[in-house]
Amino acid sequence: DGGITQSPKYLFRKEGQNVTLSCEQNLNHDAMYWYRQDPGQGLRLIYYSQIVNDFQKGDIAEGYSVSREKKESFPLTVTSAQKNPTAFYLCASSTISGLHGYTFGSGTRLTVV
Amino acid sequence: AQTVTQSQPEMSVQEAETVTLSCTYDTSESDYYLFWYKQPPSRQMILVIRQEAYKQQNATENRFSVNFQKAAKSFSLKISDSQLGDAAMYFCAYRSAIRAGANSKLTFGKGITLSVRP
Secondary structure (H helix, E strand, O other): OOOOEEEOOOEEEOOOEEEEEEEEOOOOOOEEEEEEOOOOEEEEEEEEEEEEEEEEOOOOOOEEEEOOOOOOOOOOOEEEOOOOOEEEEEEEOOOOOOOOOOOOOEEEEEOOO | EEEEEEEOOEEEOOOOOOEEEEOOEEEEOOOOOEEEEOOOOOOOOOEEEEOOOOOOOOEEEEOOEEOOOOOOOOEEEEEEEOHHHHOOOEEEEEEEEEEEEEHHOOOOOOOEEEEEEE
């Protein structure tokens, strides 16, 4: 079955560490997105990519980095510059038209310890 | 920039009854898509229903239907015959029909938590 796989499900980060969240899709979608979810804040866009080797900052990109070397993969790195990284992270993909909305992964819960 | 507002943070409904979740949005565009997503306790985001702005007919999916008022920029979700499994957070979302760049993103409201009383 086609879908999006995020890993790990839970991730713990020490102060000063960089960590990478994985996102892989087999839906043949061109566009991929990373969102951050905090209680009472809804979903906020971190980065998005519409084509391989190209990506754009979203609304809260500071302290994060991404790459898009393959159509299927869009990993997110949470760097030590992100001062408040504890949150739930969701990866999504869509066709370029976006007519059918996004397909989401099951999320990664990141906690700073 | 587009904004999506869900003004009610929480709602409750009796099992088998009907409930309506409100959503308003602000845009200067004429062509766009609107969505309702459900996020149960598992936190998996599930698409419930979508509406294309150029279609006047309100979308329906089984027990879920929308009341789309384009002039009022309102997009409410009606859940009929509520079931215990409908308990979740519901997000309203907007996407421009323009394909490129920042227009490709979904803009979400802050969500509403729906509880279903047995």
